[in-house]
Amino acid sequence: MLANDSARQELIDQLRKAAATPPPDSTPTLTPPAVKEETTVLENVTQISREYGEQLSSRFSQLWRNITGSPHKPFNPQTFTSAAWHFLLLAGLVFAFWWLVRLAALPLYRKMGEWGRHKNRDRGNWLQLPLTIAGAFIIDLLLLALTLFVGQLLSDRLNGNNPTIAFQQSLFLNAFALIEFFKAILRLIFCPRIPALRPFNLSDEAASYWSLRLSALSSLIGYGLIVAVPIISNQVNVQVGALANVVIMLCITLWALYLIFHNKAVITQGLIHLADHSLAFFSLFIRAFALVWHWLACAYFVVLFFFSLFDPGNSLKFMMGATLQSLAIIGGAALVSGILSRWIAKTITLSPATQRNYPELQKRLNGWISASLKAARILTVCVAIMLLLSAWGLFDFREWLHNDAGQKTVDVLIRIALILFFSAIGWTVLASLIENRLASDIHGRPLPSARARTLLTLFRNALAVVISTITVMILLSEIGVNIAPLLAGAGALGLAISFGAQTLVKDIITGIFIQFENGMNTGDLVTIGPLTGTVERMSIRSVGVRQDTGAYHIIPWSSITTFANFVRGIGSVVANYDVDRHEDLDKASQALKAAVDDLLAQEEIRGLIIGEPSFAGLVGLSNTAFTLRVSFTTLPLKQWTVRFALDTQVKKHFDRAGVRAPVQTWQQLPMPGADSPAAE
Secondary structure: OOOOHHHHHHHHHHHHHHHHOOOOOOOOOOOOOOOOOOOOHHHHHHHHHHHHHHHHHHHHHHHHHHHHOOOOOOOOHHHHHHHHHHHHHHHHHHHHHHHHHHHHHHHHHHHHHHHHHHHHOOHHHOOHHHHHHHHHHHHHHHHHHHHHHHHHHHHHHHOOOOHHHHHHHHHHHHHHHHHHHHHHHHHHHOOOOOHHHOOOOOOHHHHHHHHHHHHHHHHHHHHHHHHHHHHHHHHOOHHHHHHHHHHHHHHHHHHHHHHHHHOHHHHHHHHHHHHHOOOHHHHHHHHHHHHHHHHHHHHHHHHHHHHHHHOHHHHHHHHHHHHHHHHHHHHHHHHHHHHHHHHHHOOOOOOHHHHHHOOOHHHHHHHHHHHHHHHHHHHHHHHHHHHHHHHOOOOOHHHHHHOHHHHHHHHHHHHHHHHHHHHHHHHHHHHHHHHHHHOOOOOOOOOOOHHHHHHHHHHHHHHHHHHHHHHHHHHHHHOOOOHHHHHHHHHHHHHHHHHHOHHHHHHHHHHHHHHHOOOOOOOOEEEEOOEEEEEEEEOOOEEEEEEOOOOEEEEEHHHOOOEEEOOOOOEEEEEEEEEEOOOOHHHHHHHHHHHHHHHHHOHHHHOOEEEEEEEEEEEEEOOOEEEEEEEEEEOOOOHHHHHHHHHHHHHHHHHHHOOOOOOOOOEEOOOOOOOOOEEO
């Protein structure tokens, strides 16, 4: 290769080229990631306000150019006059036909109203009047469809294949359909001519007042924006059309604002009166609406005014569609909420046997059902608010349902509902089982013992705390709250509380062990320290004891070191009787045995004694008396009854046998120098 000149030269060129090329950098260049600049809420609001302001300024500039700009085409009086003549002819024929068909249907409307009111007097036929009103509305729409069909036939005959005339007539028919449909809704609400078909409690004067003015307002808006402005823009020029649009909408807006504030007090008073006679749930919303309705109405017409300035062709269509959607949404939400409110007012009644076996089940079921229906009612209101915002273009409800945020929200709500449902079911079942053990059934099952009642009550309370705590923790984790710090904090807090409340912990632990050892129960006669009384209340921390004097003592469990219970197993009577030491021992013993025999002969006393009495005989001797003893084993708490009866019999037999009780004796010594002492 080196001997070959050409090959050697090629190798030299390659080496020189490689030497001239700089070596690559072995150290990689680290490019820091782009840091996204975070903006505050105030900056976001400012940016959005700036964007809307720029759009509004652009729209006003375009409106000013339309008014002051040059005309698109010259005005032709002959074409305008011919088109106007055909337009007015069609409008007159359509209005005449519409007036005739409505006049012909007026007797039918009156008969329907009388029939609906007559049927509505019977409470079993309360649905007849709403169906009659709906039927009248459908007939109104059918008459409108018939009029539009006739109007279309007349338009085909009268336009003479002239595109200008056909365009103007189509504008009129579209406006007529839209405006008369809105007026049909007004007649459905107010029904000024036939009060029997009026769904609301309005006077004839108020119904006629609002029906006339709202109809006139809708006619001015519809025919002005849909008919007059396009015809002027097409036949005269765009400047005059834009100016006419501004003048028409300004007059309509001022008139609407006058009607709103002129009738503000009357409408507000009517809404408050309606709230006073409505359900509590609806009353809250109606009262809130009564405070702001005039501002909402003003905002509605102001928005319509600006929309008509910027987009005359689509503004009325958008406002009408949003209005109808809003009415439908509010009506549907009110209907669903009303049904839920009626269901909330109703209660479930279980059978007497079930109520006896499960005393709190009916109350608990009604509480859960009422809470669920109230939650459903609140959810209905929230969905209605989102749909209203979507209808006005402020919020896209469908888009929200299909994106991650909406799906996550719906998923979390479903999970929360399932968690609450199963928690309620679990608590209801377990609590009902415990209450069933605490109650007697229809077959006469005896009540559980005092110990069982105490333990079951404590277990039910502990179960409620456990289920509530677990449910709250799971719900917090479902909504995105990190419960690990909460658990750690709860543990630390519990440790601090345990150190600061050692006596309380000691009370609880001692009480638990006393309960499990069946040391005492409610109703037992006990002696705790210097106190003797009946146990009236037992909690997890203390015991309440009532003395025979009526005093009530609360004793913490930790202060009890020893106590005596008189209701455990048996009772005992140990009776000692002192007899004068000069009496005969056998006679006294026979009298005591006779008294015991008479005592055992009493059936009500014999049933309280277990086994046979025990005679101990002479058990004590003193200077003045000797003591005889007899003992009995009795039922618990019956020893005092037996002892009182025994004392009665012993007194009778000792008196009968002449056995004397010991008497106090003394010796009288004479004074010094006396003759002899006297003693007794």
